[in-house]
Amino acid sequence: MTGSRHLDSYVSAAFSDRHIGVGAQPHVHHMLSALGFGSLEELSAAALPESIYTTEPMSLQAAVSEEAMLAELKALAAKNTVNKSFLGQGYYGTHTPGVIQRNVLESPAWYTAYTPYQPEISQGRLEALLNFQTVVSDLSGMVTANASMLDEGTAAAEAMALMRRTNRTAPADAVFLVDADVFPQTLAVINTRAKAMGIPVLVHDFDSSSNGAGLPDVPYFGVLLQYPGDSGLVRDIAPIIAAAHEVKAVVGVAADLLALTLLESPGALGADLAVGTSQRFGVPMGFGGPHAGYMAVRQGLERALPGRLVGVSKDAAGNQAYRLALQTREQHIRREKATSNICTAQVLLAVMAGMYAVYHGPEGLRRIATRVHALAQAVAGAATDAGHQVVHANFFDTVKIRIGAGSGHAAAELVAAAHTAGYLLRQVDHDHLQIAVDETTTEADVAALAALLGGTGSYGLPADAAGVVLPVPARATEFMTNAVFHAHNSETQMLRYLRKLSDADYALDRGMIPLGSCTMKLNATAEMAAVTWPEFSNLHPFAPASDTVGIVEMATQLEAWLAEITGYDAVSVQPNAGSQGEFAGLMAIRAYHVENGNPDRNIVLIPTSAHGTNAASAVMAGLKVVPVATDGFGNIDIDDLKRQISIHENDLAAIMVTYPSTHGVFETSISTICAMIHDAGGQVYVDGANLNALVGLAQPGKFGADVSHLNLHKTFCIPHGGGGPGVGPVAVGAHLAKHLPARELGLDSSVGLVSSAPYGSASILPISWAYIRMMGPDGLRRATQTAILSANYIARRLSEHYPVLYTGAHDLVAHECILDLRGITADSSVTVDDVAKRLIDYGFHAPTMSFPVAGTLMVEPTESEDPGEVDRFINAMISIRKEIAAVQDGLWPAGDNPLVNAPHTAQSLTQDWDHPYSREDAVFPAGVDPRAKYWPIVRRIDQAYGDRHLVCSCPSIEELAEVF
Template identity: 90%
Template sequence: MSAAFTDRHIGVSTQPHVHHMLSALGFGSLEELSVAALPESIYITEPLSLQAAVSEEAMLVELKALAAKNTVNKSFIGQGYYGTHTPGVIQRNVLESPAWYTAYTPYQPEISQGRLEALLNFQTVVSDLAGMVTANASMLDEGTAAAEAMALMRRTNRTAKSDAVFLVDADVFPQTLAVINTRAKAMGIPVLVHDFDAELPDVECFGVLLQYPGDSGRIRQIAPIIEAAHARKAVVGVAADLLALTLLESPGALGADLAVGSSQRFGVPMGFGGPHAGYMSVRAGLERSLPGRLVGVSKDAAGNQAYRLALQTREQHIRREKATSNICTAQVLLAVMAGMYAVYHGPEGLRKIARRVHAMAQSVAQAAMAAGHTVVHANYFDTVKIAVAAGSGHSAAELVAAAHSAGYLLRQVDHGHIQIAVDETTIEADVAALAGLLGATALELAPDASAVVLPTPVRATGYMGNAVFHAHNSETQMLRYLRKLSDADYALDRGMIPLGSCTMKLNATAEMAGVTWPEFSTLHPYAPASDTVGIVEMATQLESWLAEITGYDAVSVQPNAGSQGEFAGLMAIRAYHVENGNPERDIVLIPTSAHGTNAASAVMAGLKVVAVATDGFGNIDIDDLKRQITVHEHRLAAIMVTYPSTHGVFETSISTICAMVHDAGGQVYVDGANLNALVGLAQPGKFGADVSHLNLHKTFCIPHGGGGPGVGPVAVGVHLAKHLPARELGLETSVGLVSSAPYGSASILPISWAYIRMMGPEGLRLATQTAILSANYIARRLSEHYPVLYTGAHDLVAHECILDLRGITADSGVTVDDVAKRLIDYGFHAPTMSFPVAGTLMVEPTESEDLGEIDRFINAMISIRMEISAVQDGLWPADDNPLVNAPHTAQCLTQDWDHPYSREDAVFPAGVDPRAKYWPIVRRIDQAYGDRHLVCSCPSIEELAEVF
């Protein structure tokens, strides 16, 4: 019999190790430690009402049974989601590789060069195809990207009046319009849908969004529309299909200011709606207004080219309520896949795929006309809109039903029209079958793809001329390229990533198995309900389990990032107050220590932020909270608190805080970022909270993927359940869609489903207790070397601890950055730097790390403290020591060595096994230089010569 999954997942799983760690803390059992750490008022002793844990093998059998309830029919629905072939070399070596999916956001660029280069490739592909100067490193999906574009247009159009409208193409994807409407309603932006066959309406508009090609498949000549909009001083965005842009002239060349869309059809399966990497690309002058993350080129301490995240001051953690977006998690893993798809195929390969797709569409159009139907639009790329002939003997609904019976999914537009969208996976047999369904007696396939009549405007501008898109077109080349990049990175497959607030626990292989099963991965999000029984049942089960775990009454998994979960929760609170006749309640109280997305999300939801002070122990200042409640009582909408606190302690007054806010008529939002310290021990929905978002990419094991994918379900009490995100298009609801697909990033939900199923109630509780044990063990062992900034009851922390380096660094001149970079030489990713307190390190070991790895980290930190002492004592100069020069590369060892410390001290410090050494490929990166010389796409040789 195989070992229990819990024993495989939890690192400290042997009783001697547990006893050793408990003894260091002075406790006799995990239960005794838990009771001491958590307030008695929130602690639960009854087990969660979940099914008992099953083995990996039994879980996979159950998940397969759910998958078998789905029917994988071939989709011709389109609407922004298309079949695609994921090259095997990319599926095996990116999507299924822990070297890629267990990595963290590349805030430490020296150990993220592979990921950053891959993202730079993605940015280059997008900006080239869009005809723009700069693209960001991915958005959450196309609908979110369009909503963010709306906000960017409003923000950057300095001539428009405050009541100017946002003009949206009537031919936009319906889910995109739904997400725009949700966001616009919160921000007080009037949206006007317009058919651009007519003149621009006689209203002032700050921005215009066009779909290219349109939802109907039509390719409109957009240049005159853009020109007319510019004459009205509007900013113009184009939602564009990247594959179509290999044949169609780019939005940038046609005069647009920005482009948005999805990279899904570049090798990323439909997955019932996600995850997919959305994109945004802008013209010159708008790059510093881009939301999300941006990879740029800089140089390291040796003058070598190096990559890093550019313009990080735009991040919401720094700007808070002044942030231009609440985007936190991106879609890095999927952006890497899409970028590598483009690298593998190269520009000619992409063009060949696009020509073949268009040829198939022409064949479908010919078959429709041969059967007597009418092709509505003569200029199209892949989607053919067909007016069903009255005398054909079939209505649109009957044709769609007949196709479904034959294994094909067509889209019924209305009672008289259908649409057929072909894609990369369409073959001649499919077209022949479709022709028969349409009633064509004979089919003449379109000419060879290289000789098809191209849609207009035909592309005249080049793209993807950089060497990277021409050097890796064989599988051998691609395999080695992917290996080279992953070798440059540090992920959980190498060692511990002790990031506080970010919960980098391992994602088990068995949990990941279902992601690539075709029963999940090839489903269209708008497939008939009869085809998606299994995945909906799985998602619904997961929602019910999450509700039980958190103590809430209802959960929606639709938000595809924690930031979007925050937004959805705040929108629910806002809708609740409006429903109860209190629209004036628009103030959200947020502690100064909170995650930056809290404040940014509140502003996005149309609410106003008032800060609440924290006391000297890192807790909410109750006296200041009383003052703020008194001042804002009649406008108080909610308080947002993170629990355990952002400072890593269990605040004993949490129940009191909830009661104070409720008494004033407000709601309580508990940020679920630290839920992994509560699962099985306390339930926010039971100790006073009304709503939370949950980070499935943290607590529930969805991989971080280098900065995404993520899922941020929103969990609410019964009184807010009616205000959860809409589940269907076209329904009038109080909130609407917050993500493009009804179930968000559905294809990765099996990961969390599998985790909960294999852990069971006892395993989930044990995982939480172990995380608390490991964090306190680290805090206790390191407290004599680094002060632990905040502790709670019984001098305990929660699941993370903050090491205060401020006094140490002030005496030595060594900075917290130096310590972070020196940890690379010891073979570790740094903890969270300077959040929530500047000059500190926040450490979180999670339950996944074993005692040996935890002790290795502790010993490394002690050794680094001794190195700092050597600087303090004058043994090493303040400007030339292993810390300020860290990290050290293999290359630096071959150069003249004139440092006061040895080469061995540099690269093999105490405890580092030379046989298992992680070697960074760059020295410390000059962030400021890169921001002054902003290069955010693959630079040519000439550009590099200018920059360096």
């Protein structure tokens, strides 16, 4: 047995060697010698403060091979039972077209891309997101839709916040009116957010009210209606909307996109905004996620939208181009004044949903919806035939049934019998159950359900679509009329369209993405394998516990591993983004203070260098932000911290610090800072965005922190997907464990639900599970050390050409470094933006620009980049510095040189050339291999023009003529 274990360990070492780019010892020694160190251990001990550095191994299982990991994961998957779901409640079976699964979901060209902050190299996914926005705005009848929300529940909570912000006439004590027929999980997420914001929520049954529109006689600032309702009811919501508008309330509608192909749109019925999920547009249920939520608004509310928004602009040649619009709304700029704390959303899933709509076109979507409705009508007919009562006559896909008194059965018995037969029905109460059909429902399923319901087992289906009686109010408005929804309906067309878009983009499958604070590391193929396994992807989040044993065991193991890695006592993987993990952690701190009789502790100290999400999350949690200064070395100013603690000692709730800091250094005073806050009665929140510099070397839960959120889409290999999905687990000490997000509705000790599903984006958790399992404790530690090595190697080599803004002990940085271009800009007028765009010509994605300090570039190479790629980047930056020198020396004019004109397209080479540099200098600068050249398809994009002429859906010919 000993020999077998030794052999497994020997074989499994291959995965960590493949994950870590600087694997061969000669390369490691070369990089270490450039820094003056003899080993990774020496470097680690010098870089990290002695007070937090540990050599104690993590208590994790030893690494296994890819094959062994996949076998273990398959065994867990086999413990799940995938029964056919008719549970509905916002989660439905769907067919993912094979061309989309293979060429989007499973394609690294799509899933390894980053948020499109560099639009010139992101035109493919920006166009795909514009398609998504167009689908949503057309179906919802709104003017502008954003590029995705995290899920329907968080979209509804964000809608509540938007309504409160934009309704300036409602009294301070006005309530938020929520339809009693809203999905229960949506209401739970709303209640969590409302409690933090001090907003009273009134759940109202519109059908039981005596007045015409069913509105209560209380002041309310906003109304949220579900359409169709949780019970399946499709009501005419126009009178409710009109009555609410009479008292100047803002009205939102949580709407099913597939139903909206048959039902009149919320916009046409008068609503101000719409929210929901696009899950049933080809994205598997995945035990709760990830899926792309959505929000769309009427004209006038565009600037209040949370999240990303893709708009149309033009490039330097006057060509149409796409970019992120109205970014001044967002948390990375407005901090505590932002419209939302959302950063990562669900881009990859929005792309899938948008492409599902492109592939099927409007006619195809309507055919699918009509078939779904016909099958629901057949279920209703079978229920009536069996002597049961169909509660609502007007429905889309969900049939609510009152069990007939003569049937001799209670709802629970029928649900149990159906479960035995392989079907999941939803029990509402003792006498009622619901059956929600979907795209995957077959006539055989309906026959089986008819038999389970009793009676003769008969049911009827119309001979064709013309015989289907559609629900009302029937849709009278056209949708998806743009040519893109009619041009790619064959698989050949779709395949080539997806290839065209991916060719326009730059992702990790092309080259290094050295974005600081983003950790763009390898997303290994073996880690991604389980995402599409039906044992995980086809599970409904509210399936019986007996059906979900394997996925819950996997998630529970992952939570335990993350707790061990971070030194905390408990972890919840429910938050489906880092922003939501922050919110959950701050809510836990707030609940802890209330529990201990200190409800007035509401001040959060946040360094001025912190990411804007910190401040936005604090405000969202009902806390007040007080900034703390940083010193000239990038560290928290201890004197200013002492002052702020003294001022707020009676109302201090917490401090939020990022570690290593956003300045890219290991602050030596971190343990002292933790002690100072604890002595003042506060809690310590350590932002886990930079955990890739700590794993195996230091544990926040051991050096004084009380809570952290982690980013599985950074440190633990979930891909960024072009801006999502992400998972932001929250990790806490034992004293905060009871305040973690709830796994079930109504759990009093918890802060409540922060995502719609109990385990959040559960279907992508196997990615991080696989990474940890294959790396083992030794591999994880070496990955961290290598990330630190690569960052310091870059900093040392580039320090001769660009000042490195901050360093820590022994002149070392953490896992990223900041290059200061402010002096260069002052002397040459070449900006960080110019350097970023010029890097495109060299075949690189730019580092993070102007964060945390304006006029700088933050570089993070990660452990996955090999020495050749790291040196290629260094050489490109050195070559760019020489180009800047040519501008400084007057060899090239400040207004006409390869930097200010970057990036250069192939098309630009065919035009008249009157620049003082050659075409070769433009597109094949030093070190660029013409055979492997990446060509952007647009030149530099005019950002301001796009905001002045806002177009956020696929433009018509007439709109293009107006804009261009």
